[in-house]
Amino acid sequence: xxxxxxxxxxxxxxxxxxxxxxxxxxxxxxxxxxxxxxxxxxxxxxxxxxxxxxxxxxxxxxxxxxxxxxxxxxxxxxxxxxxxxxxxxxxxxxxxxxxxxxxxxxxxxxxxxxxxxxxxxxxxxxxxxxxxxxxxxxxxx
Numbered sequence: 001x002x003x004x005x006x007x008x009x010x011x012x013x014x015x016x017x018x019x020x021x022x023x024x025x026x027x028x029x030x031x032x033x034x035x036x037x038x039x040x041x042x043x044x045x046x047x048x049x050x051x052x053x054x055x056x057x058x059x060x061x062x063x064x065x066x067x068x069x070x071x072x073x074x075x076x077x078x079x080x081x082x083x084x085x086x087x088x089x090x091x092x093x094x095x096x097x098x099x100x101x102x103x104x105x106x107x108x109x110x111x112x113x114x115x116x117x118x119x120x121x122x123x124x125x126x127x128x129x130x131x132x133x134x135x136x137x138x139x140x141x
Contacts, residue, residue, distance in 0.1 A: 003124060004094055007131030009112060011139075013092040019051070019059055021136065023112045026127050030117035032074055032086075035102040036110065037064070040085060047085055049104055053113040074103055091120075093135040098124070 011021045037049035047066040054060055072086045084103040091100045100120050121127065 003126045005128055005131065005134060006093070006121075006125040007134050008127070008129040009132050010093065010134060011136035012114070014089055015092060015097065016089045017051075017064065019056075021056075022053065022059075022114055023055060024114040024116055025110075025112035026121065026125075027115045027117055028121065028127055029077065030115055031119055032072070033100055033102050033117045033120045034074075034084075034105045034115050036106065036113040037104045038106055040104050040106070042085065047087075047104075049085075051113070055113075072103060074105075094138055 006026055009023065009025045012024045013020045014022060036052050038052050040047070040049040042048075045067065047069045049064055049066075051059055051062045051064060066085075066087050068088065070086045072084055073081050074084050075081050082105075084105055086101055086103045088099065088101055090097050092098075098120070100116075102114070
């Protein structure tokens with residue numbers, strides 16, 4: 001498969017979650033990908049959380065329910081291991097839809113509600129930090 005050029009940040013669609021044009025940051029320093037949620041609660045075999053993204057008032061505060069999820073342990077850049085919930089969903093970039101695993105985390109100090117890590121980027125994209133919104137611009141054409 002030919003690798004596509006992607007910039008340091010972009011916008012992506014998450015069709016399973018009914019989220020469009022969500023800001024993403026390409027993070028080659030992170031292994032896993034994550035999405036910013038709050039009020040993450042596991043109850044009676046169901047995971048509930050609230051999506052947070054002030055840039056999208058239509059989506060900000062939307063509650064999600066997942067019956068299919070995993071528990072993973074993620075090591076942060078400062079070496080601290082966190083227990084997180086992880087979901088499987090789909091992401092659309094450059095008009096192509098791919099499966100993606102997203103860990104749910106509270107990222108209120110962060111500018112981007114979604115981080116794409118190496119596990120997703122590898123074999124699909126080459127990152128050039130000079131560029132941004134390449135997928136989003138193509139979608140607008």
